Amino acid sequence: MQELDLIIVGAGPVGLYAAFYAGMRGLSVAIIESAQVPGGQPQNLYPEKLIYDIAGLPAVTGADLTKNLLEQLAQISHRLFLGESVQKIEKEEGIFSVTTDKSTRRAKGVLLTTGAGLLKPRKLGIDNEETLANEGKISYFITSLKEFEGKNVAVFGGGDSALDWSLMLEKVAKNVHLVHRRTAFRGHEITVDRVMNSNVQVHTPYTFSNLIENELELKKVKSEESLNFSIDKILVNYGFLTNQVTLAENLEVSRNGRVKADSMMQSNIDGLYVAGDASDYPGKMPLMSVGFGEAVHAINAMTKKLEFDHPLRGGHSSSIF
Ligand SMILES: Cc1cc2nc3c(=O)[nH]c(=O)nc-3n(C[C@H](O)[C@H](O)[C@H](O)COP(=O)(O)OP(=O)(O)OC[C@H]3O[C@@H](n4cnc5c(N)ncnc54)[C@H](O)[C@@H]3O)c2cc1C
Incomplete structure (x- = not known):
């Protein structure tokens, strides 16, 4: 199977936005999500709660935010695989194999946006x-x-x-x-x-x-x-227990199970990036606006670093669309 430029693991708000951004930059991208519906925490935990701290949206419910993100994503070519849980990520000769409970796909880069993992309420x-x-x-x-x-x-x-x-x-x-x-x-x-x-x-x-x-x-x-x-x-409302699973061998995680990231959102494994609640570094804030920014950082860093076999689209979004 022809490998993709990028596989994103997790279709929460950060994964959905990251996929749009990667597509806008000209990468071929697939998202794999274990749940049957995309949207992560806002869609599943608080679809009707109002969120006030997303730039440009004075107030938006979790469900409407997901709808907007999916609408934005629909502007670019992508694949979204729902109901598939990623279990293992391996790297061989510079290419990642991402194995789910149903299949294996290959990509030059991987972005983990697995959030808090699979959530269980206290x-x-x-x-x-x-x-x-x-x-x-x-x-x-x-x-x-x-x-x-x-x-x-x-x-x-x-x-x-x-x-x-x-x-x-x-x-x-x-x-x-x-x-x-x-x-x-x-x-x-x-x-x-x-x-x-x-x-x-x-x-x-x-x-x-x-x-x-x-x-x-x-x-x-x-x-x-x-x-x-x-x-x-x-x-x-006693919070949630999370079960973070380490998806790649030798991946460095902090004590809370989040993946340690450098300033470009890369993990200790070359080409394996992380954004959103799944990431950790000093001063990390688990907020969506922070996660969206991290995704942009990660994708721009990986497009510079990994060699893609087609010219990358650069510049401001208005000049790309
Ligand atoms: C009640 C509540 C209110 C909140 N209010 C706000 C707010 O007002 N403003 C704000 O900015 N933030 C708020 N947050 C936090 C916000 O929801 C998170 O920061 C945000 O959801 C993180 O997005 P994410 O995409 O990184 O992760 P998530 O939303 O957790 O999404 C991760 C996705 O990855 C999937 N996944 C996990 N493991 C795998 C796997 N192995 N294979 C495939 N898929 C996988 C999960 O099923 C999930 O869909 C709130 C959180 C809660 C609980």
């Missing part, structure tokens, strides 16, 4: 949690705000996700209770202020004690005090 930690989750009483992320319309909701967590969701839910739910085991929240000050000035009922420092039918009991931390109220749904 649980509330109660006995019948799985049953309650299957019944839809406990959720770990929101795919449709409609499910919460007119409902009494308890949100558990103290970070930005719990605060953001409480504010989003306040607009559609009957009542929103935010429960955190500490007195102080870990989120942005501005979001904490917005929650404190909203109709969200904040319960700190409280933890889950019991749920009988719709009656939720909370216990105050280091106290005998308890609190009861009626709820229809629980949203747990």
Whole structure:
């Protein structure tokens, strides 16, 4: 099989943008994604949450951001393979073989945009949690705000996700209770202020004690005090456990499983680059705008470094399209 210029592993926001950028620069590119739908975290974890810090988009939901990225990507020639999990990347005589559970493809360069890997939400930690989750009483992320319309909701967590969701839910739910085991929240000050000035009922420092039918009991931390109220749904925002798999032998990863990158976003393996949440270096911020910039860096660096057998398109995007 004729090898490609570039294979991108992971079709999250950074992988989708990277593919567009590589195509715009004239590279032949394929993206391989283990999920059945492209879009990564914004599409799968928070499709209806508003994102405010993408350049040029004052506010956009996770689902609309994915739609826009796919529209942008459609402008260039590319292949997108969904439902294939990359398991191994090997390099022989300067060419990479990327092996999935279904096939092997070859490319001159590889860009890892595998994000946080395969994500698993942290649980509330109660006995019948799985049953309650299957019944839809406990959720770990929101795919449709409609499910919460007119409902009494308890949100558990103290970070930005719990605060953001409480504010989003306040607009559609009957009542929103935010429960955190500490007195102080870990989120942005501005979001904490917005929650404190909203109709969200904040319960700190409280933890889950019991749920009988719709009656939720909370216990105050280091106290005998308890609190009861009626709820229809629980949203747990305790963060995510990730399973980062090292895809290439001898690939240097940091303690959190992210791939160590140099200032051009190259890993310790020549020609194997990384961008987005999957990358690590001093001062790394796991944000999309940062990841988009890293992808641009990586692709420009690899186009300079790897020898492609066709002239590369350079210059500003307006002169390319
Ligand atoms: C609740 C929440 C709110 C957030 N809000 C914001 C915000 O407001 N602004 C902001 O900038 N960031 C926000 N973030 C962070 C943002 O979502 C991430 O920075 C972003 O998703 C990283 O993009 P990525 O493409 O690097 O990785 P991901 O989005 O994690 O995508 C990686 C993709 O790679 C795929 N993959 C992984 N391993 C393999 C494999 N072996 N083979 C094939 N495919 C694979 C995964 O299935 C996934 O689709 C938020 C995150 C969360 C959880």
